[in-house]
Amino acid sequence: MALASGSATAQSLDKAIDSFFSSAFGWFVNLIFYSVPVGGTSFPVIAGWLLVAALIFTLYFGFPQFTRFKLAIDLVRGRYTDPHSREPGETSHFQALATALSGTVGLGNIAGVGAALAIGGPGATFWMIVVGLLGMASKFTECTLGVKYRTILPSGAVSGGPMYYLRDGLAERGLPNLGKVLAVMFSVLVILGALGGGNMFQSNQANAMIVQTFNLPGGYGWVVGLTFAVFVFAVIIGGMPSIASVTEKLVPWMAYLYIGMSMTVIILNIDQFPAAMSAIFHGAFSAEGVAGGFLGALIQGLKRATFSNEAGVGSAAIAHSTVKTKEPVTEGLVSLLEPFIDTVIICTMTALVITIAGLNTGPFPTPGGLSGVNLTAASFQATFDWFRYPLTIAVVMFAVSTMISWAYYGLKGWTYLFGEGKTIELVYKLMFCFFVVVGASISFGAVIDFSDAAIFAMSIVNIIGLYLLAPVVKLEYQKFMAKVQSGAFKRYR
Incomplete structure (x- = not known):
């Protein structure tokens, strides 16, 4: 009886939270994710905003x-x-890349790709790859600026990211007031995004995967959440050096695990590989498709790539700004590897597994009419049913690594607004860990819509700054490459 009462209370709380966010911030969510009808499907304007920026920066900086x-x-x-x-600086090039990757390589690579292929068919994979390659130029732009305009504190700690290059970079361009306004807006949005999409969503979905895999009773999400929270707090309390130390170990292992599982499926079904590649290329340009044909595949691939690697959102620039270097362009170049690993490699692996499973079980794309993480899980289990266990481990690792990185992103927005200091930082870190427990304990919809909207609203603010500061990056790029070609930038091994 007590358990039933507790369950009813939790459901009432869920409804109250959803109702609050839907009524208070529904307009914000609708604005950010506004879509226009294109060829029988809907095109999210925010995805187009990110794509156009990626294309412009690719051309402007010469690929x-x-x-x-x-x-x-x-x-x-x-x-x-x-x-x-x-x-x-505080981190090596590899540590900075690993920290940024831990924030982008997450559940979107598993669930998001499943949703994209369920709607857009195998052809969405091709457009995911194209958009991922273009997004590399956006990462190059924002992370170069992140290092150039970062602040080195007396303690040696680094504060950097869009807040700082919007404020200081635009001041140099004669737009100080615009820079200050955009910096504050970005700081508020990154805190909201960190608490929602970078925190509660991750713990919620990881808990759901654990419950599903091991057939556990509901109502104990707070136990999982508390476990996550203790681990996350133990990592983030040590600041960026501690975070980098964990992510540089965690990211390679979770990538090895997931890519290893994917390669196992592909190798054991190698006879289907040519057909899978054919389905991907044919579906990318076919007039017929699961939803909208060519346009459906294009839009789903575009959405998944832009929403997965966060190129143009500005979040990764916060992590990359901590690197030990005097040359901003070095980290800009390192950062362009991020969309390649996240989208071109890991998302494509997921797509191949799903396509092969669809070809084996038919009709494509959904064994049993599934979508999202359920489709991805079923596709892996079509080869080995026990793959559900390592997949659950991968999901947990992806979720925890994302929480660790986004805790740092939100912290930098918090300290930009309220100042640096151990007490101020501790307040934020405790609040962040509290929301880890909340996220695992409840089911919610509108909260996630709102937090996702906050994350992609960051891209509106960030890309305005990137357009205005692109000439600064180009000058830095030209100067750096001259040093490389002359040998002034020395190679040691």
Whole structure:
């Protein structure tokens, strides 16, 4: 009876929270995710905003994601890192990349791809790859600015990201008032996004996956949430050095696990690989499709890529600004690897697994008419039913790593608004961990819609700044490449 009463109370709380966010902020969500009808399907304007920016930056900087890819690999491998240098910053190139990746490689790579293919068919995969490649230029732009305009505190800690390059960069361009307004707006939005999409959604979906996999009774989400919260607090209390130390170990292992599972499915079904690739390329340009044909595949691929790698959102620039370097462009180049790993590799792996499962079970795309994370899970289990267990581990790892990184992103927005200091930081960290428990304990819809809207509203503010500051990045880029070509930027191994 007590359990039933508690369940009823939780359901009432869920409804009250959904009702509050729907009534108070429904207009905000509708504005950010406003869609226009295109070819029988709806096109989210925010996705177009991100895509156009990625295309412009790709052209403006001369396709750096292709021409400087090898240099980016060498930088992240430490080949240009002086082992005796005491450059300002808190993390290595690899640690900064791992921290940023831990924030983007998350449940969207599992659930989001499943939703995209369920609607847009295999062809959505092709457009995911294209948009992911273009997004590399957006990451290059924002992360170069993140390092150039970061603030080094007396303690040696770093505060950086869009808040700082919007404020200081636009002041240099003669737009100080606009810069201050945009910086405050971004700070507020990154805090809201961190507490929602970067926190509650992650703990909620990880708990749901655990319950489903192990057939656990409901009502104990707070136990899972509390466990997550204790771990997250133990990591973030140590600041960026502690976060980087964890993410540089966690990200490779979760990538190895997930890519290993995906490659196992592909290799064991290698006879279906040619048909899967054919379905992807044919579906990308076919007039017929699951929903909207060519346009349906294009729009779903565009949405999944832009919403997955966060290129243009500005969040990753906060992590990348902590790198130990005196050359801002070095981290801009390292950061362009992020959409490649997140979208071109990991999202494509998910899409291939789903496409192969669909070809095996038919009719494509959904075994049993599933979508989202259920479709992805069923696709893995079509090869081995026990894959549900390592997949659950991957989901938990993805969720926890995302929470750790977004805790740091929100913290930097918090300290920008309220000032630096241990007490101020502790208040935020305790609040963040409290919402980890809340997220795992309740089911909610409108809260997630609102937090997602806050995250993508960040891109509106950020990209305005990127357009205005692109000439600054181009000048830095030209100066840096001149140093590389002349040998002034030394290679050590």
